[in-house]
Structure formats: C-alpha cells, structure tokens
Amino acid sequence: MKEKRLQIHLLGWNIILGTLFGRMSTSMSIPFLAIYLTQVKHLSPAVTGMIIAASSLVGIVSSFYGGFLSDFLGRKTVLLISIFSWSLVFVGFFFADKVIAFFVLNALNGLCQSIFEPSSKALLSDISKEENRLQIFNLRYTAINMGVVFGPILGLKLGSAESTFPFLIAGFIYFIYGMSLIYSFSHYTIDTKDEKEEKIKLSTAFHVTRKDTVFLAVLLGIILSISGYSQFSSTLPQYFAEQMKNGVKLFSLFLSLNAIVVIIVQYPIVKVMNKFHPLNSIILGNIFISLSLLSFSFTSNPLILSIIVIFFTIGEVMMFTMTDLLVDHIAKPSLKGTYFGAIGFNRLGNVIGPWLGGLLLESFGVHHSFYMFLIIFITTISGIPALMFSRNKLKKMSALKKTVSANKLTI
Template identity: 65%
Template structure:
C-alpha cells in the first residue's frame, strides 16, 4: 500500500529527479546488502523468535518515520532503515519455517509463505491507491500500525505455541568463520551472482515501470496499481501448477526460465500503451517471477550447511544488490534517454539476461557434485 508508490510520490509530488528517486528506492536494498548476512547470523546465534520480534516492532517505527518525512534526506534515511529491518526479518523467518517443517513439506511451506505475500500484494496496492499513496504519506502510517499488530500477533503465537528451534551447532561459530563458509561455497556464490542480475530485472517492476507509466500514460498511477494487483493475483493462480511441473526438473532450470520470462517481458513494454497488451506482458512477467521466487528459498535451504541455515539465508540477502542496480539503472536510463523507450527497456532486458550464464554454470557444477555425493535434492523429493 505504500512502498510501490514511493517513486511516484517522490517524482510527482516532491519533484525529485528520476535518478535521485532511483537512488532513494534502491537504498533499502543497499542497506540490506550490508546487514542481511548479520541478520541471518544473529538468528543462528540468538534464536529466530527474538530476532523476528525485534525486527517487526522496529519496522513499525520506521514506517511512522516515512509518514513524517518531508525531505529527500529523511526519505533516504527511512528507506535505509526499512532495508535493515527487512534484512534482519527475512532470513530469520525463512530459517524458522525450515526449522519447524519436515523435509518432505519444505517446498510447500516456502510456497505458502510466498502465497501469503502475494495475497497482501493483491489488496495492498488497491488500498494504497484509495488512501492516496501517490499523493501523500498517510498510507505509511497505516503500514506502520499493521507491523505493530503483526508484532503483537507474533508475541501471541510464540506464547501459545512453543517452538523448538533446531540448533545443530551447540557451540556458536564466529561471524568470520560463518562468512568464510559461505564465501568458499562456489555453487552458492555463483548462484548468488546469477540471481543478482535476475533480481535487477524483477526490481524494475516496482521502480522503473511506475515512473515510466506516470510520465508516459494518462492515469499512469492507477494503471500501475491495477497491474500490481494483477501481478499478485496471477502469481497466486499459477504458483502451484507451475511448482508441480517444475519440481520434476532441475530446480535451477526454474530460475533460468524465470529470468528469460522477466527479460523478454521487460523488452516488450515500450511497444504498447494498450491496457490489454500490458496485462499480457505482466502475465508473462509474473510467470517468470513465480518460477524464480517459488524455488529460490528451496534451493538455498538445500545448499545450506548444517547449523547455518540462518547464515545462508542471510548471506543470500546479497542478491538484493539487484534491487539496487535495477532502480539505479532504470532511473539513470529514464533521466538520460526519456524519449527513447526502446533503448531503455532493451538495455534493461539485456542486463537481466546476463544472469543466465552464472545459473547454468551453477547447475552443471552442482549436478557434477551430486553425481558423486548423491542425487540433487534427494531429501526433498
């Protein structure tokens, strides 16, 4: 209801340049890059529940800060803190889900989380548009109250249902050792590199596209709100049929196909302003999104070393570099080539496609390793 409209609010109301807006939007992910590893490590060290509660309540304060922000600097700080909260919350939540689920149900559990997110994305943009997200900051206050309620619900849940978190390593390792373990995992690092470029393409949906629609089309903010809700609705609709199909093949193929769908969808954006055709583009974009995000947590969970799941999920937070590169590149291209839409989106598309060679390399290396050590994802089949 709030963050997706931030770029429109900054450019249309505050008259901030697209390039500076791209930097502000990307700041959230930039801070996540520096703090995500530590968030995952802290969840392994202190426990998921404590870290989740802290991040949820801190998040409510951050959105209240968005509400009172009235300068570029304050929006920059608010979105930086937003990124820190997310980078602490995300790896802890995924690791906790892994802790409380059985191997045979883990893919389904991760996909239920993805479904819950998309249900929020269906109603959030419509509510945000109704509350005037593209014209004022009041929806940020509502979002802050929502996080406050969410934190309270976690307190209730953790008190009612006693959750035993797995602690495979009774003696906690140092953060330097944890960093070295992930850094020396070649498959993990190369997969991360491929995903950074793939995520950079996905990031344009909530940064470059709303600016493009607002500038080039009448009622662009309303159109973007509708397409955002359509994106979430399609994601929920196609998610489980796609997962059922893709679980039969190599999981990294799902990431590769997702990259292709997103790249080509972005390429065709400047060719039309017709709402029906734009809906078709969003349909294919969403299929690519689902192919990536319905499988990636499953992949990282399997690659993680025992006792370091929070650390691995945290280290994978470096993929948010794509969420920095995407808005920055989109903002730069819009500011520099605002009259050449084809050049803008073809550049974006090609940049996204560059993630495929890394993912192909990871798949081949992992298959070679598992040919010696055991079948790929045998514990989850």
C-alpha cells in the same frame, strides 16, 4: 491437502498470516513512493531511484549479519526486535518531509527487512519437516502475493501517490504482527537446531559461505535476474506515470494483476517445475522476465501491456518459488539462518535495477524507451551463464555422491 496443512506448526501459520497482512500494508505504500517523490516532492527520476535503491543497498550490507544473528542469538530475539523496529520506520515515513529523511527511512526499511526475513525463513525451515518445506515456502510466497492483490488497490484508494498516510497504517499493522509473535512464542514451544547447537562464530560463518562457489554463482545469477525484476516496482511506475494520462491508476492495476496471476499459476508451475532441477526453473524465469521487459517498449496499449505483465509474472513465479528451496538444500544444517541471510545479497539487484532504470529513464525519456529497455534486458539476461554454471556443478556433485554411496554398498 488438509492433512499436509495440519503438519505446519502454529508459529509457522503466524509467520505466514503475518506475511500476508505485512505485505499488504507494504504494497499499499512502498510501490507508490517513487510516484510520490517525483510528482509531489518534485524530485528527479535519478534522485528518486537512489532513494528507492537505499533500501536494498543497506539490505545488502546487513542481510548476512541479520541471518547470522538469528543463528547466534536465536530466532525469537531477532524476529521481535526487527519487527517492532520496522513498525517505527513506517511511522517515520508518515512524518517525513525532507529528502534526507526519506533516504534514511528507506535505508532503515531495508535494514529491518534484511534482518527479519531471513530469520523468519530459517524459523519456518526449523519447525517443518524436509518433505513439507516446498509447500510451506510457497504458502509464504502465496501470502506475499495475496497481500499484493489488495495492497495496491487500498493504496490507490488512500491516495498513496499523494500522501504518506498509508505508511502510518502500515506501521500499526507491523506492530500488531509483532504482538502476535510475542503471543505465539509464549504459548508454543519450538525445538530448533539453533537453540541446541554450539553457537558458530561470525568469521567461521563468513568463511564457509565465501568458499561455497556454487552458492556464490547462484547469488550472482540471481542478482542480475533481480535487477530486471526490480524494474517492476521502481522504473515502470515512473515510466507509466509519464507515458500515459492514467498511468498511476494503470500501474496499480498491474500490481494487482501481477499478484492475482501469481496466486493462479503458482501451484501449477511449482507442480511442473518440481520435476526438474530448481535452477532450471530460475533460468527459465529469467528468460521470461528479460523478454517481458523488452516488450514494454513496443506498446502503450493497456490490453497488450496486461499480457506482458502476465508473462513477466510467470517468470517471477518460476524464479522465486524455487529460490528458498534451493538455498535450503545448499545451506549447511547449522548455518540455515546465515545462508538465508547471505542470499539477501541478491538485493544488490534491487540497487542496480532502480539506479540503472532511473538513469536510463532520465537519459532516454519515455519517447526513446526501446534503448532503455534493451540495456535492462541485456543486464538481466546476463545472469543466465552463472546460473547454468551452478546447475552443472550441483549435478556433478550429486552424481559424485551417488557414485560414492554405490561404492560403499559394494564394499
């Protein structure tokens, strides 16, 4: 294990550790935004859902271009501009007061994230060997969830549901993250494809991804899957806050439980699911998430809810641990950043989810939650056919390649 870790570029460790502290600062602020807007600013669940969805809506539009820019301009330029801009956005939340300000800032939050994250994933792919990429992508995923273990607890202690002060802290942390990247880029040279190869045109990049039917089907399936997953940070906090007296505290504990379970089960699940096609893991993850969401409507018992959160988290791990590796395999070598950016269109699920959840919560209320969760369940699980199509298509393509290779050897 130690030997494998030493194979990670020091710039890669910077990304992984920066992800840990960045996600910790994000999870102590953003997940509480919905509660803050409804309980302090007294906005309706539907308006709150629109504000939360703004981040993903802008991310959908900009993610492809963000990934392309990292291929065209280089990882360093794109990463540094986006991280420092992100820092300013969080500071902006601290000073925000009007509804329009929260809407614009959360949209800019989505813009910065959709530019920074595909670039950082592409950089990790660039500086690592193919056989180590699953380990590195999962180290990043572990860092995300370690941040989420402590973030909600800090957010609860800092009063994130009642104040925007934690956003100011988040802005400072992202500024430090940016400074660490400046240091790493200045001290460690990298040799990546995007720096050596001829720059590809935007129209060419768009044409390649648009014609990739396997990728598009994967994207559709993941969008619908994420529409269900997004309920955990948008509809559920509002639902618990209205349904139970200590709903806000319970939700923060569920966030930490979610992250702790991810850390515990991630590597055992990856070890098992790595023996199968990545899409099998994503499909199974969808099923776990869908059934867990439906189960929330049947109980208000904290212990049973905790068990449901654990099953939900297992589904999350099955889905997300294999997504980056799947995209890395599907992507054309000269378009890694573009493909990691294009998969960002899956954030349409983060638009559909909060909007649908907020609308259903307002329509049915907590006393008729079964119908709300039933509609969410149907929406989420409908992504499975597209994922199965992609899996079968990829298997046929793999079998065809083996046949062609065998024929060449025979000749």
